[in-house]
Amino acid sequence: MTTRTIEIWVGVFIAAGLAALFMLAMKVSNLSTYQGETGYELVARFEDISGLKERSPVTVAGVRIGRVKQIVFDDQTLEAKVVMEIEPRHNKLPKDTSASIYTSGLLGEKYIGLDPGGDMESLKQGDEIQLTQDSLVLEKLVGQFVANFINNKSDKKVENK
Amino acid sequence: MSGSCKMELATGRRMRGIVIITSLGHNAAIFFAAVTIMNESSLIQIRDLHFAHKQRVVFDGVDIDIQRGGITGIMGPSGTGKTTLLRLIGGQLKPTRGSILVDDENVPRLPRAALYRLRQRMGMLFQNGALLTDMNVYDNIAYPLREHTRLSETLIRTLVLMKLEAVGLRGARDLMPSELSGGMGRRVALARAIALDPMMVMYDEPFTGQDPISKGVLVRLIRSLNDALGLTSIIVSHDIEETCAIADYIYLLSGGKVVAHGTAQALGRSESAWAQQFLHGEADGPVPFHYPANTFTDDVMQSGNVS
Amino acid sequence: MLGALQLLGQKGLDFFQRLGRGNILLLHIVEGLPSLLPRLPLLIRQTYMVGVLSLLIIVVSGLFVGMVLGLQGYNTLVDFGAAESLGTMVALSLVRELGPVVTALLFAGRAGSALTAEIGLMKATEQLSAMEMMAVDPVRRVLAPRFLAGVISMPLLAAIFSAIGVLGGWFVGVGLLGVDDGAYWMQMQDHVDVYDDIMNGVIKSLVFGVVVTWIAVFEGYDAVPTSEGVSRATTRTVVHAALAVLGLDFILTALMFGD
Structure with missing residues (x-):
């Protein structure tokens, strides 16, 4: 084995390794969606966001147009303040767009779905979405259902009220 | 004059x-x-050398002088630490006590850099050659030159070919170490040991496992290189005939001490019973044939009872 | 009882002694790394021995692991009606765990044992000793290039393993079982994060590379210089490296992905 062949093989090896890393970064992970993404930010407040995480998708009509950038607790309003980053080309969202937290599938992860309204003006950097609907928490839902069920059955007074 | x-x-x-x-x-x-x-004329002076390895005492107060320009043989039975002595001189091991002066430098006390400088002036021939197996004969001999000098490749080539010519293996320069016979391997290793023109060469069992012809070649090489290059040679061996043939002075080691020393002739006339046994290869003597045990009859009788 | 305690103590002392020697050696090796710069050919040669020669086993294993993940994942996910998440599952398993870990285990078996055997044999045939007597430091000339080559090769091999595995999963999932091609890649891209997943995988494999090569090089250098000693050292390399990789993997995973 001459030095030249060895050097060529090592070159091939390193190139293959770097190519694999590149493929993992671009094709497998979300690096390609990071690029050039200096989108504009929108803010929405929810009473309950449980299950939503930073980097969760933001969709309109099922198409992802951005991601959750930051989630903080607002001490003033005692609500969760969610900052979303929307891709710059989707800049025609009407002012009265509403935001809801949905679950993909029964056990899937949470995402924010935006419902466009009919306003002529569009949302801009830093604007707040006024209409929000909270995350549906399974335990609460079941709790409500059970409570209603019991109330229905055993206590008619409550029902009459 | x-x-x-x-x-x-x-x-x-x-x-x-x-x-x-x-x-x-x-x-x-x-x-x-x-x-x-x-x-005055000794290159190496070993004084009061003590060395123990894992509680086993190898040297227990050894004094040795190696003359400049001469060939000194160090002989003794297997396991007396002859190879250990070479490693102590080369600074690969540290003695528990005593001093080893090589060219007026106390090896055990030398800092690393100075030790490495000193080693460049020492050549050592290992028992099985210890050639680097992943390079050919030529590169093996060029190795110390490339490591320690900034000579051009043409100059290195000349030097390597000179050394190979000296050991008679110029034609074998493209062989790999695995393709060499034992004797040839040792000759290549010898060429490597003298590549940097050292002041001394240490030979670790150079004759062991060699056929008579290779032995003869090595004996001639050691003598002629020593005289031609003005080397100081130390041969560690238990091959009496060959060592006596070329050594100017001989030390006999046993039990961690120098038992006898002198020229080959003087040792032949030595009074020491141990030296006589060793030099003549007698089976029984001060070194008993039997490993220490109780008497044979006792052992035989007992084994019947036990099992 | 006392005998057992003594044995335990002896083993413990032995362990810490070896650990100490290993650490000193590692320090010595790291010290010698700068001296490799003017000796690039040494490093290239070792990268060939350690990296290129491990390539085949890595590619083949990666392909099969990916295919198995595709098959198993599909069968599990299809029950939940989530077959589209196959890409996510395959990619996350590979990038976070299987890529670095399986590569490290294979690397220990292929390259690690070869390193130990080579260095151990060099010691047994007095080549290391001869280098010392030629005033050449074997740690710098023999161990340091091998160590660095291992550390460089490991993340590259792990990346190749993961990439090939993702393709293997794609081949089974999309090619054979009919998962939608777009869904496979899109779901993957949506859920695999460059920093959280890919970078952490690379860091893991880098750590494994250091540990496995360190163990291999140390075992070879510390081997009893006989043929039996070398064969024992080789076995120890594989066992210790595998244990170290799996143990460290748990710790690293807890540090990286534990919320």
Whole structure:
């Protein structure tokens, strides 16, 4: 084995390794969606966001147009303040767009779905979405259902009220 | 003429010895100065050497002087630490006590950099050659040159071919170590050991496992290289015939001590029963044939009862 | 009882002694790394021995692991009606765990044992000793290039393993079982994060590379210089490296992905 062949093989090896890393970064992970993404930010407040995480998708009509950038607790309003980053080309969202937290599938992860309204003006950097609907928490839902069920059955007074 | 030269050299060296020693304290200075005067022409002086390995005492107070320009044989039965002695001289092992002066430098005390500088002036031939197996004969000999000098490749080539010519293997330069016979491997290793033109070469069992022809070749090579290059040679061996044939002075080691020393003829006339047994290869003598045990009859009778 | 305690103590002392020697050696190796710069050919040669020669086993294993993941994942996910998440599952398993870990285990078996055997044999045939006597530091000339080559090769091999595995999963999932091609890649891209997943995988494999090569090089250098000693050292390399990789994997995973 001459030095030249060895050097060529090592070159091939390193190139293959770097190519694999590149493929993992671009094709497998979300690096390609990071690029050039200096989108504009929108803010929405929810009473309950449980299950939503930073980097969760933001969709309109099922198409992802951005991601959750930051989630903080607002001490003033005692609500969760969610900052979303929307891709710059989707800049025609009407002012009265509403935001809801949905679950993909029964056990899937949470995402924010935006419902466009009919306003002529569009949302801009830093604007707040006024209409929000909270995350549906399974335990609460079941709790409500059970409570209603019991109330229905055993206590008619409550029902009459 | 040559006598007066030697005198000058001697005084010079004595001066140096004293200068080094004064820092060690008065008594030591006198002792060492005396030693320096006594052994004017020795390259290596080993004094009061103690060495133990895992509680096994290998050397228990050994004094050895190696003459400049001569061939000194160190002989003894297997397991007396002959190879260990070479490693101590090369600084690969540290003695528990005592001093090893090589060209007036105390090897065990040398800092790493100085030790490495000293080693460049030492050549060592290992028992099985110890050639680097992933390069051919040529590169093996060029290796120390490339590591320690900034010579051009053409100059290195000339030097390597000279060394190979000296051991008669110029034609084998493209072979890999695995393609060499044992004797050839040792000759290549010898060429490598003298690649940097050292002041001394240590031979670790150079004759072991060699056929008579290779032995003869090696004996001739060691003698001729020693005389032609003005080397100092140390041969560690238990091959009596070959060692006696070329060594100017011989030390016999056993049980961690020097049992006898002198020229080959002097040792032949030695009074020591042990030396006589070793030199003549007798089965029984001071070194008993039997490993220590209780008497044979006791053992036989007992084994019947036990099992 | 006392005998057992003594044995335990002896083993413990032995362990810490070896650990100490290993650490000193590692320090010595790291010290010698700068001296490799003017000796690039040494490093390239070792990268060939350690990296290129491990390539085949890595590619083949990666392909099969990916295909198995595709098959198993599909069968599990299809029950939940989530077959589209196959890409996510395959990619996350590979990038976070299987890529670095399986590569490290294979690397220990292929390259690690070879390193130990080579260095151990060099010691047994007195080549290391001969280098010392030629005033050449074997740690710098023999161990350091091998160590660095291992550390460089490991993340590259792990990346190749993961990439090939994702393709293997794609081949089974999309090619054979009919998962939608777009869904496979899109779901993957949506859920695999460059920093959280890919970078952490690379960091893991880098750590494994250091540990496996360190163990291999140390075992070879510390081997008893006989043929039996070398064969024992080789076995120890594989066992210790595998244990170290799996143990460290748990710790690293807890540090990286534990919320």
